[in-house]
Each structure stands twice: as structure tokens, then as C-alpha cells.
Amino acid sequence: AQRVTQPEKLLSVFKGAPVELKCNYSYSGSPELFWYVQYSRQRLQLLLRHISRESIKGFTADLNKGETSFHLKKPFAQEEDSAMYYCALDAGGTSYGKLTFGQGTILTVHP
Amino acid sequence: DTAVSQTPKYLVTQMGNDKSIKCEQNLGHDTMYWYKQDSKKFLKIMFSYNNKELIINETVPNRFSPKSPDKAHLNLHINSLELGDSAVYFCASSQDYARVAGEPAYEQYFGPGTRLTVT
DSSP states (O other): OOEEEOOOSEEEEETTSOEEEOOEEEOSSOOEEEEEEEOTTSOOEEEEETTTTOOBTTBEEOOBTTTTBOOEEESSOOGGGOEEEEEEEEOOGGGTTOEEEOOOEEEEEEO | OOSEEEEOSEEEEOTTOOEEEEEEEOSOOSEEEEEEEOTTOOEEEEEEEETTEEEEEOSOOTTEEEEEEETTEEEEEEOSOOGGGOEEEEEEEESOSOOOTTSOOOOOEEOOOEEEEEO
């Protein structure tokens, strides 16, 4: 069965500092990985997905199949980045669209 | 125009009661999901439906019964509520569910959540 691990429950940085939210997964097939974000009092929304290789709001994430990781990075954190971040995996095939989420990381960016 | 909506937003009830949470999507999607976010913020899928048919049924107590009257609605009925059912329940929808090999997965759009508190 697939599993997603986000080792940091809480992460605090100062504005302008680089930030990296870690995500590791275990799955033997070809998963698709996502980062979802939940800002205060807002719904969960897709931030980015590995297949699109985009930079969204200054965030990037690269799928490293050797290390089975999909860490989220931003070179200069902003206060508006403060939110809960979830890494998620879609295993495809008979998972029927099921997303397996990590435990989430609460990012706080201090002024 | 809200894409995925849930009612109610907050639900406070006593143990033993039966309650329902409703979800509606106006995106024209075929697949809908229920997720549970527990007190530790851990998010886990419970059910999914595609065109009113049950696709995913995780190991959820059978006190939880989803119902999909049409593909735009997926309701969650909970019988004999227990303290441990207190959580935030999220509905989501996607265009479809079946990811073809080599093709991207369908994006899931989430509702605002329903915070259920059982006292």
C-alpha cells in the first residue's frame, strides 16, 4: 500500500528566508504527486503537481524517484505563504482516484 | 459561484444522534469523494462515487452511509454518532477517477468542510 510521510508537523521561518517542506512516499509503481494548500479559513486547493513541472506562487517541487521524495521549496518565503500544506499521492490504476495524504505541515512565516 | 459546497458548515450534536452532511458540486464532474480530517489534521479518504455508483469504500464503520441521488450530489449520513466521529469532513469532486497509464490524474476540487462536534 502507498504511504506519504511529512516529517515536520510545524515549520517556522522568517520572511525572505528559504523554505523547504519535506515529503517522502512509498509506492512501488508510478505515482503522481501533489502539493495541496489550505490557507486559514479557506478550502483545500491544489498548489502544484509533479507532472506539470510548474512554479506556482514561487513554489517548486521536483519528484526524486531515487529518494522517493517530493519536497516543496521556495527561495524567499512570504507571510502570505503561512498555511497548512499537504503532500498527496495518486497511485493510479485500481486506486480509483484515491489520494493518499501526508500528515500535513503547518508553515508559519514570521515578519 | 461556488464549485463544491457543503451544508452545514458546523454541526454540533450529541452522542447517539443521527446526522447528515450534504455536498453539491456544479462543475459537471462525474466523481465525488468524502474525506475525514481528524483532530491531528490527518486527511483520509472515506468514500468515492462515480456517476452515483460506489467506487471506493475505505475501512469506515458502517454507521457511515454515503448516498448519491445524482452525480452532482453526495451526502453523508452518520448513525449513532460517537465522540470519535468529531472531525472536519471534506467533500471533493473530480472530472473522473480512472487515471490512464501515462496520463495525469484528475484534479480534485474540495468543499469548505463541515466541522462535526459530537458531545
